[in-house]
Amino acid sequence: MATIMWVEDQSHWVDRFRPVLEAAELDDEPTRLQVFRLAEAACQFVRTANESQRPDLALLDANMKGDTGAGFSVSRALQRKWPDVPILYLSEYSGTDVEQEALESTWAQDFIAKHQRNIESVLCWRIRATLRQARLGAAGQTDSDDLLKSGDLTIDTASWTIYWRGTKLMNPADSRRPLAPTPRKILRYLVESSPRPVSTNRMAELLDADPDRFTWGGYRQHVRILRRAFDQAMPGEGRFTALCKTDQGIVAFGDEMAYCWKPVRSDT
Amino acid sequence: MSDEGDKRQRRGDPVAFPWFALLLGLAAIAFVLIATDPRLASFYALPDFLQGREAHYGVVAVLVLLAGLDVRRVRRRHETQRTELQQRQAQIDDLWARNKQLQLKAHTYSEHADKLKLFISDKLLEYIEYDEKFLHFKGIAAEVRHNGVISFDKVQTALQRQLTATDPASGSDTATGTAETDPQAALDALHYLWDLLDLSTAENLTLHIGNLMCECEEQYCQRLLDSDQARTLPDEPAYPPQRAAWRALAMVREEPLPALDPDTPYSLDDGRIHARLERCGELLGKENHLVLLLENLLRNAQFYAAKRGYSSQFAPIALTLSEEDGDVCLRVYNRGPHVREEDLPNLFQLGYSTRRKREHHGRGLGLYFVNEIVKGYEGRITVHNIDHPRYRYTLRMSLLNGKELIESVETVNENGRTRCRSAEGDTVRSREWTNPSPVTHIVIESDDGTGSVVLDEFSARGTQDFHDPAHPERPHWRLRYRPKRNAHRLEFMPLDITGVEFEVRLPTAQKRVDNAGAVIETDTIDGDIDPP
Numbered sequence: 151m152a153t154i155m156w157v158e159d160q161s162h163w164v165d166r167f168r169p170v171l172e173a174a175e176l177d178d179e180p181t182r183l184q185v186f187r188l189a190e191a192a193c194q195f196v197r198t199a200n201e202s203q204r205p206d207l208a209l210l211d212a213n214m215k216g217d218t219g220a221g222f223s224v225s226r227a228l229q230r231k232w233p234d235v236p237i238l239y240l241s242e243y244s245g246t247d248v249e250q251e252a253l254e255s256t257w258a259q260d261f262i263a264k265h266q267r268n269i270e271s272v273l274c275w276r277i278r279a280t281l282r283q284a285r286l287g288a289a290g291q292t293d294s295d296d297l298l299k300s301g302d303l304t305i306d307t308a309s310w311t312i313y314w315r316g317t318k319l320m321n322p323a324d325s326r327r328p329l330a331p332t333p334r335k336i337l338r339y340l341v342e343s344s345p346r347p348v349s350t351n352r353m354a355e356l357l358d359a360d361p362d363r364f365t366w367g368g369y370r371q372h373v374r375i376l377r378r379a380f381d382q383a384m385p386g387e388g389r390f391t392a393l394c395k396t397d398q399g400i401v402a403f404g405d406e407m408a409y410c411w412k413p414v415r416s417d418t
Numbered sequence: 419m420s421d422e423g424d425k426r427q428r429r430g431d432p433v434a435f436p437w438f439a440l441l442l443g444l445a446a447i448a449f450v451l452i453a454t455d456p457r458l459a460s461f462y463a464l465p466d467f468l469q470g471r472e473a474h475y476g477v478v479a480v481l482v483l484l485a486g487l488d489v490r491r492v493r494r495r496h497e498t499q500r501t502e503l504q505q506r507q508a509q510i511d512d513l514w515a516r517n518k519q520l521q522l523k524a525h526t527y528s529e530h531a532d533k534l535k536l537f538i539s540d541k542l543l544e545y546i547e548y549d550e551k552f553l554h555f556k557g558i559a560a561e562v563r564h565n566g567v568i569s570f571d572k573v574q575t576a577l578q579r580q581l582t583a584t585d586p587a588s589g590s591d592t593a594t595g596t597a598e599t600d601p602q603a604a605l606d607a608l609h610y611l612w613d614l615l616d617l618s619t620a621e622n623l624t625l626h627i628g629n630l631m632c633e634c635e636e637q638y639c640q641r642l643l644d645s646d647q648a649r650t651l652p653d654e655p656a657y658p659p660q661r662a663a664w665r666a667l668a669m670v671r672e673e674p675l676p677a678l679d680p681d682t683p684y685s686l687d688d689g690r691i692h693a694r695l696e697r698c699g700e701l702l703g704k705e706n707h708l709v710l711l712l713e714n715l716l717r718n719a720q721f722y723a724a725k726r727g728y729s730s731q732f733a734p735i736a737l738t739l740s741e742e743d744g745d746v747c748l749r750v751y752n753r754g755p756h757v758r759e760e761d762l763p764n765l766f767q768l769g770y771s772t773r774r775k776r777e778h779h780g781r782g783l784g785l786y787f788v789n790e791i792v793k794g795y796e797g798r799i800t801v802h803n804i805d806h807p808r809y810r811y812t813l814r815m816s817l818l819n820g821k822e823l824i825e826s827v828e829t830v831n832e833n834g835r836t837r838c839r840s841a842e843g844d845t846v847r848s849r850e851w852t853n854p855s856p857v858t859h860i861v862i863e864s865d866d867g868t869g870s871v872v873l874d875e876f877s878a879r880g881t882q883d884f885h886d887p888a889h890p891e892r893p894h895w896r897l898r899y900r901p902k903r904n905a906h907r908l909e910f911m912p913l914d915i916t917g918v919e920f921e922v923r924l925p926t927a928q929k930r931v932d933n934a935g936a937v938i939e940t941d942t943i944d945g946d947i948d949p950p
Binding site (some may be wrong): 159162163213218242243244245246247249250263264265266267268271272274275276289309324326327328329330331334335342 | 559560563567568570571572575609612616619620621622624625626628629632635636640641642643644651652653845931932948
């Protein structure tokens, strides 16, 4: 059962979303809501709560009772007490400096605009994604049918999200953007085929792509994108690419125009 | 002047008393007294040669000489003093003049300083005022969001309930429905209003749209990866730009638009607006943002196309939508005045407008919004001043009597007007030919690279106009046919197409995903790992 700590001062939103969130099985079980109308009350709860009262996720409003920093104070209290509790903001201040501060200074995972179409579905979808990511990123995660693991690499086959040592792989050209679908698919097929390599033609088959259009050059380009995405998820400069030179990670297989996934040793 | 002379001049030359002449004079008087009194002469034992007349004359001469010398010396001294006085006077005058000048300068500078102080304080007040205004508007924006969003949500919920309560089959199409009667039209209008408010109260429009694009791209990738659609997305991350363009057209027209069929290209030409909207790849983000962008461009086009002196033989506004190299390409043309070169760099700046202040419009917001939205999409916007180029046309006219006539027409730009060059070399508005037999068809070839055009639907009665089909959005020429017994007249008139065209290019969702990270360069590391 997921426990969501929700700090919201306006009754309209509490009345509107409470039934939606309680009815939604965000982690395939009923959801328990802890609603706080005041930031101070929420902060006090965080300070005095024991580990059994630890929420799985915090949903905060930024501006409460005219104080734009109210949500941030709760965020800071949460960070001090439970740094790994994911924080989401549900606010009408998207696109303003409030959003910028929430994402840059208060370790928020997401900033959801209240004034968007289909807000209930968006809210549930993003809470579900955050909870799933938190579970996958947590140590001692349970095995699931939807998970494909190889050493420090975890691929969520349900959402096609790839985690490397707990960090989600993103677009290497812009870390705000998602990793493109084709490199994700390629990595999954490489891991599934490991230790056998996957040739260009075989990859074209797996991707259901036109073999005349899916060339070795394209395959190699997607692999480069993957390597850069791994580099981005690791501290330091080009560490994963350097690992690939030591016959780990995504390696080229001879001169057969093929690639192979070789698990990376934990000590590297 | 040397230092010594300068010192002397400052000290002033002392007036030397004529001691020498005075003593000598007294000595001469004493001598004369002694010489004229024999008792004194004998007492003082005056030599004989001094007792002579010559000696007396000599002494007198010496006295006269000394007196003369003294007079000369005094006069020279007087001259010198007068010169010195004049110099002193000149120095004093110069000092006074300088003093006056300095006083004048000080006065002027103090006036300038006062003005500058006033200017600075005014500006400071202005800026403070501006800052206060900014903070004030920021506060208003925050208030709109904080309290307005609940009202928006209540209205939205009520409309959605009304929509779900009514039978979807009986719901009218938003193309023809109005907000008064159609809940869906009202809901769309409400969403448009809120998206407009959301954008206009955002701190950074580009960043706001950019963040939205990232969110939508994530969902779009999810949709591509979940081919079986097992996990339904909360909202549609992409939209067809054709629908957005059609909605923008509907907003700037008073009459309702013919409905849009999403599977076919959309064409419209009502004499005021020419539109050709092709089917294109989807765009990420909110449809309303593109509607706002196009609405601003179209309203801008409407304003300038209505300027005096820019009449048009065709629809003065053209909107075209097509897909080129993975980009959605939107072009908005108006037959208005050219944008001045000096205005081009500032055209998209906040608050900049080429319209006169007294006019109601022209707050410098429209094009600023347009540019910010384009930047958010990581697209490009360009402005072109359209000129009528010189072309040469060849007309092959086939007549009913079997004859074929070939005519050549050259169009030129003369003082900003498009004209034809006649066979004699003169420039005329149009070229005309009269034939005794009706025209069956005409082939018009142009050297502009568009190839040849065949016109063969000539009627036996009534005046018929044919516009350049190669350039439907701004025809380069008009052919008028007036059939008359034994005198079938054809008139070829080049049309003035000078105007302004805004071109917007936005990457489609597919292009964004396909090119995501494609800028990775080959480097030595990959070269070392991968076979060449």
